[in-house]
Amino acid sequence: MRWMCLLLSSILVLLPASLSHAQTCSQDIPLCTVGGWQGHADVAASTYTHGLAYSDVVHVVWEDRRADSLAPDIYYRRSLNGGYTWEPEVRLTFTGTASSPAVAASGELVHVVWEDNRAGKHEIYYARSMDCGRSWSRPVSIAPGHASSLNPDVAAVTVYSLITGSKSYVFVVWEQGSTGSREIYFARSTDGGETWSTPQCISSDPADSKDPSIAVSVVQPFPAVPPEVTVHVVWLDNRDGVYEVYYARGENAGSSWSTCTRLSYSSGNKQKPTITASGNAVHVAWADDVTGSYEIWYMRSEDNGVSWLSRVKLTSAGAAGGIARGPSMWCSGSNVHIAWYDNRDGNLEVYYMYSVDCGSTWSGEVRLTSASGTSSLPSIAATKDIFYVVWMDARSGEFDIYFKSGFHQATLEKVYMIFRENTKVVVGSWVERPNVWPAATIDTAAAALVGYSLGAYGLSSFLAVFDSDVVDPNTLSWLDSSSNLISLGGPAVSLVSYKLDGSMGISWSTPSPDVIELTVDGHTWQVTSADEGVQDYFVVYITEDSGRFILVIEGATGWGTLAGGMFLMKMLQDTPGTIAGKTLAVVKWTASTPGAVTPSDTFTVAYTRS
Numbered sequence: 162m163r164w165m166c167l168l169l170s171s172i173l174v175l176l177p178a179s180l181s182h183a184q185t186c187s188q189d190i191p192l193c194t195v196g197g198w199q200g201h202a203d204v205a206a207s208t209y210t211h212g213l214a215y216s217d218v219v220h221v222v223w224e225d226r227r228a229d230s231l232a233p234d235i236y237y238r239r240s241l242n243g244g245y246t247w248e249p250e251v252r253l254t255f256t257g258t259a260s261s262p263a264v265a266a267s268g269e270l271v272h273v274v275w276e277d278n279r280a281g282k283h284e285i286y287y288a289r290s291m292d293c294g295r296s297w298s299r300p301v302s303i304a305p306g307h308a309s310s311l312n313p314d315v316a317a318v319t320v321y322s323l324i325t326g327s328k329s330y331v332f333v334v335w336e337q338g339s340t341g342s343r344e345i346y347f348a349r350s351t352d353g354g355e356t357w358s359t360p361q362c363i364s365s366d367p368a369d370s371k372d373p374s375i376a377v378s379v380v381q382p383f384p385a386v387p388p389e390v391t392v393h394v395v396w397l398d399n400r401d402g403v404y405e406v407y408y409a410r411g412e413n414a415g416s417s418w419s420t421c422t423r424l425s426y427s428s429g430n431k432q433k434p435t436i437t438a439s440g441n442a443v444h445v446a447w448a449d450d451v452t453g454s455y456e457i458w459y460m461r462s463e464d465n466g467v468s469w470l471s472r473v474k475l476t477s478a479g480a481a482g483g484i485a486r487g488p489s490m491w492c493s494g495s496n497v498h499i500a501w502y503d504n505r506d507g508n509l510e511v512y513y514m515y516s517v518d519c520g521s522t523w524s525g526e527v528r529l530t531s532a533s534g535t536s537s538l539p540s541i542a543a544t545k546d547i548f549y550v551v552w553m554d555a556r557s558g559e560f561d562i563y564f565k566s567g568f569h570q571a572t573l574e575k576v577y578m579i580f581r582e583n584t585k586v587v588v589g590s591w592v593e594r595p596n597v598w599p600a601a602t603i604d605t606a607a608a609a610l611v612g613y614s615l616g617a618y619g620l621s622s623f624l625a626v627f628d629s630d631v632v633d634p635n636t637l638s639w640l641d642s643s644s645n646l647i648s649l650g651g652p653a654v655s656l657v658s659y660k661l662d663g664s665m666g667i668s669w670s671t672p673s674p675d676v677i678e679l680t681v682d683g684h685t686w687q688v689t690s691a692d693e694g695v696q697d698y699f700v701v702y703i704t705e706d707s708g709r710f711i712l713v714i715e716g717a718t719g720w721g722t723l724a725g726g727m728f729l730m731k732m733l734q735d736t737p738g739t740i741a742g743k744t745l746a747v748v749k750w751t752a753s754t755p756g757a758v759t760p761s762d763t764f765t766v767a768y769t770r771s
Contacts, residue, residue: 189532192238192551193250193562197227199236200553202562206542207266207293217243217544218293221551222253222262222273223562232258235275239294244549244566253288253297265317265331269293270353272331274303274313282308285335289354303333303348304360310337310346316377319353320388329353330414332392334363334373345370345396349415363409363418368400370407378438378465390414391465393443395424395434406434406447410466424460424469427451435499437492441465442519444497446475446488454479457488457501461520475514475523481505485512491543495519498548500529500539509535511552513567529565532556536563584645586611589654590629597653597669597677604650604722607714611647611726623647628656639707646711649722658715665702665745669717677717681747684768688717694756697721698767701729702745716750720758724750728764745770 193199202223219240226233235253240246253259257279265272271294277286284302291298304310313335321327331350336343337360345364350357364370373396381388392411397404398421406425411418425431429451436445443462448455457476462469478485483505490499497516502509511529516522530536534556541550547566554563588608608625628648631641637660648657652669662668668680675690679698686698699716714729716722728748747768753761 188565189530189554190244190247190564191561192221192247192564193223193225193236194557195227196559197225198230198233198560199223199225199227199562200560201261201538202551202553203263203540204542204549204551204564205264205266205271206544206549207268207271208544217547218266219244219542219549219564219566220264220266220271220294221562221564222264222275223551224260224262224275233260235259235262235273237264237273237294237297243547244564251294251297254286254300259286261312263313263315265315267317267319267329270317270319270329272315272317272354274315274333274335276311276313276335277302280305283310284308285310285313285333285348287333287354287357289331291353298354303357304335304346307337307346307360309339310335312336312372314373314375316375316392318377318379318390320379320381320390322381322387325387330377330390332375332377332411332415334375334394334396336371336373336396341369342367343369343371345373345394347392347394347411347415347418349392351414361418363394363411363421364396364398364407365421366398366400368398369404370396370398371404372397372433374434374436376436376438376443378440378443380440380465391438393436393438393466395436395445395447397431397434398423403428404431406431406445408436408445408466419466422469425449425458425472432486435488435490437490437497438466439492439494442492442495444490444492444520446490446499448486448488448501450484452479454482455484455486455503457485457499459499459520463519475499476501476503476512476526478503478505487538489539489541491541491548492519493543496543498541498543500541500550500552502537502539502552508533509537511536511539511550513541513548513550515548529567530554530563534558535560583643584623584647585631585641586623586625587628587631587646587648587650587655587657588625589650590627590634590656591654592629592634592656594653594659597671603654604716604719606719607649607723607726610723611649611714632656632660642707643709645709648711648713649715649726651716651718651722655713655715657711658713661704661706661711661713664706665704667700667702679717679747681745681768682770684747686747686749686767688721693718694720694752696749696751697724698747698749699725699728700745700747701725704744721750723758724762724764727758727760727762743769743771
C-alpha cells in the first residue's frame with residue numbers, strides 16, 4: 162500500500178511553475194512567542210508509520226531564555242501532520258546553561274544534543290525519544306570529562322538487512338578546546354543512543370578547527386547485503402593560515418576515518434559550512450566573501466565523498482548590495498534543499514533554493530519571509546518534495562521561533578489552499594447529461610483512494626460530498642461558494658466537471674452509441690465499449706473559479722477516473738517531470754491486467770497545456 166501515500170506530492174507537479182510565489186507555501190507559523198529570547202532552532206523530519214498510513218512528523222528544538230536570560234534551556238515541539246498542527250512544547254532541560262541544540266530523527270527514534278555546563282564545565286549532553294517525541298529520556302553527557310565542548314551536531318539512521326537485522330546508529334560531532342586550539346571530536350552509538358563510544362578527534366591538526374556539521378548516507382545494493390553506512394563531516398580549519406572548509410569521511414559507520422580533505426580554496430572569509438548526503442551524493446555549502454560580499458557557495462561529490470566537483474556560487478545577494486549567510490541544507494534522493502538568510506532587500510530575510518537533479522542545476526532564489534524585523538539562522542529538513550524550515554524571527558520586537566513548510570514544484574500558495582484550507586472531496590451524483598455516454602459507476606473508488614492518500618499525510622479533515630451539494634443540478638450555480646474542491650467523476654455524473662469543462666476547453670460527445678469522444682483544444686481521443694476495463698482516457702486539471710481552487714480528475718468512464726488517481730501517485734515515482742508546470746493533462750491508461758487498476762499499468766501522456 163506504500164504507493165497510495167504518494168498522491169499528495171504527485172498532484173503538485175500539475176501546478177504552473179512560478180517560483181516567485183514559492184514563499185507562500187504556508188503561512189509563517191509561530192512555534193514559540195512567550196516572551197524572552199528564543200533562537201538557534203533546529204528541525205528534523207521523519208516518516209512515521211501508523212497502521213497502513215504514513216505521515217511526516219516534524220521535530221523542532223530551540224534555545225530558550227524565558228526563565229533566565231543568562232541560563233537558557235532546551236525546548237522541543239512536534240507536529241504529527243507535516244506542520245499543519247502542533248502539540249504543546251516540552252522543556253528538556255531544567256538546570257545549568259543549555260544552548261546550541263541539534264536534532265535528528267529516524268523513524269520513531271528522535272535524538273537531541275546540546276552544550277551544557279550543569280557539571281561545572283561545558284560538555285555535550287544527549288536525550289532521546291523512542292516514541293517519536295512523545296516522551297523523553299533523562300539527559301546524559303556523551304563525553305564526560307571533555308570540557309569546553311561546544312556547537313554539537315547530530316545525525317541518525319536506522320538500517321536493515323537480512324543478515325544483521327535492524328540497527329539504529331546515532332552520530333555526534335562537536336568542537337572542543339579553547340579558541341585558537343579547538344579540534345573536531347566525534348562519538349557514535351550503534352544501539353540507538355543507549356551506549357556511546359569513546360570520543361575521537363577527527364580533525365588531527367594543531368590548528369584551530371570549529372563549526373562542524375555532520376550527515377550520514379546509506380548505500381544498500383541488495384537487501385541481503387549489509388548496507389554501507391558512511392558518516393560525513395565538514396568544518397572550518399585554519400591549518401593553512403586562513404579558515405577553509407575541510408571534510409572527513411567516516412567509513413563503516415564511523416569506525417574508521419579518512420584523512421582530512423580541503424574543499425575550499427579562496428582568499429575570502431568563510432562562515433559555518435553545512436553538509437547533507439543521500440546514497441553516493443554528498444552536498445556541502447558555506448558562506449564566503451571572496452567576491453566582496455558574502456554569498457552561498459556549493460560543492461558536491463558523486464562518489465560518496467571520495468572526489469569533489471568544482472564549487473558553484475548559488476546566490477546573488479551582493480548584486481543587490483546584500484550579503485548571504487547561514488546556509489542550512491538537506492537532501493532526499495535527488496532533491497536538494499537549501500535555506501539561508503540575507504539582507505539584499507534592506508532587511509535580513511530567509512531565502513530558499515532547490516535542485517531536483519542532485520545539485521546539477523538549481524532553481525532561482527526564493528524569499529520565504531517578508532515580515533518586519535530580522536529573520537535569520539534558518540534550519541531546513543525535508544522528506545521527498547516537502548521541505549520544513551524554522552528560524553529565529555524578531556517581528557514582535559524580540560526573537561521568537563517561526564516555522565513554514567512548502568513544496569518545491571510550483572505555485573505553492575495554491576497547494577496550501579487546496580489541501581489545507583476548507584477542502585471538500587466531491588464525487589458524482591448521477592445527474593444524466595445529454596449526448597454523453599453514462600459512466601458505469603459513481604467514482605467512489607477513486608474518491609476513497611484520494612481520501613486515503615491525503616489522510617496518510619495527516620491531511621484528513623476533508624468532507625466527502627456529492628457534487629449536487631456544491632452545484633445546483635438545474636442551473637449549475639454554486640451552492641457552496643467558499644470551499645476548495647477535489648472533484649472526481651466522469652462527465653455524465655460530475656456536476657463540477659460539467660460546469661468547468663467548457664471554460665477549460667474540454668468537451669465530451671458520443672459520435673456513436675458505443676463510442677465516447679474527448680476533445681481538448683482541437684485534439685480528439687476516443688474510447689469504445691470494447692475498451693471497458695482495458696484502456697481509457699482521462700483529464701486532470703487545476704483551475705481557479707470564483708475565488709476557490711479546484712482540482713478535477715475525470716475519465717471517460719469510472720475506469721478512467723480511478724486510473725487518474727493512480728497516475729498521479731505513480732508519476733512521482735517513475736516520471737516526475739511528465740506534466741511538471743502544466744495546468745492540464747490528457748493521459749491514456751492501459752491496464753496490465755484487464756479489469757483492474759494497478760501501479761504496473763501503462764500511462765501515456767497524450768497532451769498537456771501550460
